[in-house]
Each structure stands twice: as C-alpha cells, then as structure tokens.
Amino acid sequence: MFATDPVTGNNTAADFARLALELHNLDGVEETVEAVVEFALQALSCSYAGLALWASRSAPEIAAVTDPVVADIYEVQLGSGEGPLITSLESRTTVLVPDTLSEERWPGWAAKVAALGVRSVLDVPLISSVPGTGPVGVLGLYSPEPDAFGPDDEAVAHILARHAMVAVGTARHQANLTQAVDARKLVGQAMGILMERFDISPDQAFAVLRRYSQDTNTKLRDVAAELIDTRRLPR
Known part of the structure; x- marks a missing residue:
C-alpha cells in the first residue's frame, strides 16, 4: 500500500503526504484517530497500535485501538496511574520499552503486558504547537517481538505523531465549531x-x-x- 525506499525500507514523504490528504478529508475526531492507528500498522514495525487523547484535565481517554489488547494495556495504566503512556504524557517525551520481560521502571505494568503477549512498546506524545499547552495525546505502538523498535521506527513514529496532532487538532476545532x-x-x-x-x-x-x-x-x-x-x- 505504501511506497518504500529500496535501500532503507523506510516510508517515503509521499506516503505521509497522502496520509495528510486523507486525514484532511475525514469528518470527525473518531474517523481521524482510526485512520492514524491503521496507518501506523502499515508504516511501522508494530502488530498493534492505539491512540490516547487528553480530553480533559482529569485523565486521558482511549480514542482508538487496532486490537482489544491495546485497550487492556491502556486500562492497566489508567487504573494505576503509572506506565509509559502516563510518563510520555507527563514528561512530553518518547518512551521506549525494549522488552517487557526485563522492564524495571514499571514492573507491575510490565508483567501484565507481557502476559498479554506484548514484548516491545513505543509511546510517542502528540505535542501541541500552541505555546503553553500540554500534549494532545500519545500514540502507542506494540509488538510481540522484543527489541522491535529501532531508531528508524522512532523517527517515523515522530512524523506520524506530528501528522496526528495536526489532524486531531483540526478535527476537534471543526467539532467545536459545529457544536x-x-x-x-x-x-x-x-x-x-x-x-x-x-x-x-x-x-x-x-x-x-x-x-x-x-x-x-x-x-x-x-x-x-x-x-x-x-x-x-x-x-
């Protein structure tokens, strides 16, 4: 579906340009976030993807998942208030978990996620371009393989997160205007x-x-x- 560089195997700028156009033509936040996570499956070395959005000052909300296992991973963190998703939101930084079996920062979370069959996790924040505002949300990528995400995957994930941030912001603005x-x-x-x-x-x-x-x-x-x-x- 997406063209790749024959040497690096990375997605080309044309792929993201096409994604931006597709996102622009979508109606509503729900359709937008669904398109983002589906694109993540095509563009990155992940088996599952999800998007959590900061809908209020209280807690993030699950906006889209490609598999119920992602919702389970999110629920574990939202219930306990700790994990890479929470850390990525609060610190506005990318959080990589190379292997949940050896993860020591959140041992309780890691054990539950490993039991779900997920070994690698990459959470990338959607940072708003408006000064003084917090992150819009977090794009989560998941793989059953350890060490699944390398530097190239992180780079592509950051590009996708920027596209997602703009698309979600636009969709929310349009929804507010409609309301x-x-x-x-x-x-x-x-x-x-x-x-x-x-x-x-x-x-x-x-x-x-x-x-x-x-x-x-x-x-x-x-x-x-x-x-x-x-x-x-x-x-």
Whole structure:
C-alpha cells in the first residue's frame, strides 16, 4: 500500500503526504484517530497500535485501538496511574520499552503486558504547537517481538505523531465549531418560544435563558434544548 525506499525500507514523504490528504478529508475526531492507528500498522514495525487523547484535565481517554489488547494495556495504566503512556504524557517525551520481560521502571505494568503477549512498546506524545499547552495525546505502538523498535521506527513514529496532532487538532476545532453553531440554533429557537409566549423582546428572552442557566448551573444550550423539548424551563 505504501511506497518504500529500496535501500532503507523506510516510508517515503509521499506516503505521509497522502496520509495528510486523507486525514484532511475525514469528518470527525473518531474517523481521524482510526485512520492514524491503521496507518501506523502499515508504516511501522508494530502488530498493534492505539491512540490516547487528553480530553480533559482529569485523565486521558482511549480514542482508538487496532486490537482489544491495546485497550487492556491502556486500562492497566489508567487504573494505576503509572506506565509509559502516563510518563510520555507527563514528561512530553518518547518512551521506549525494549522488552517487557526485563522492564524495571514499571514492573507491575510490565508483567501484565507481557502476559498479554506484548514484548516491545513505543509511546510517542502528540505535542501541541500552541505555546503553553500540554500534549494532545500519545500514540502507542506494540509488538510481540522484543527489541522491535529501532531508531528508524522512532523517527517515523515522530512524523506520524506530528501528522496526528495536526489532524486531531483540526478535527476537534471543526467539532467545536459545529457544536457552537448547533448551540446558537437551539438558543435562537428557545428565544423564539419565550418571545411568543410572553410577548418579550429578544434581549429579554436571552436574559431569561441566561438567568436559568446560571441559577441551575446548566449550560445555556442545555437549558434551550429542554425548553424546546418540554416547552418548560428547568426547575
């Protein structure tokens, strides 16, 4: 599927250019992350791949995996709060585990992962280009073979991570724009209901929605949606 250099065997820039174009044409974050991990299987010496995204300040979330074993590996780390994924997120650095059977940094995690049949792990952070912001997430690569990832694999993984960071950022931005447009539509409909029912101005109708939003600690769009669905404001 992907052209390779006849001497080094590495993926060419054309492959990544094609990936960038494919990611640009995808709709939504879910489709984007799925494309990234599937590309990783083709471009790198890995049997499984996964992508964890930092969705909030609390904890990363599993965004895409090529095999259930990757979800198991992530769950072990998210539950314990330690492992190469957590370290890669917190330190913003690439973390390589050459062999889980001899890994000493996270012995509990390593034993569980080795029992799943995974020997090599490479976690690469998706670093945002916006100054002062943390990592977007981590691209995880896994192999049943020890010492599966060499310098060339790390280099390609870094390139893929940069493409993934841009693609995920763009997809999230588009999703936020869509949500904002939807919210404005909902608020506009709710204002229309209030204006007709109580014979008030647009400014007064918006003030009513905002007051209910503040008093009930509910998002403005949710207040509007409830009014549209029930024809009643939240209690």
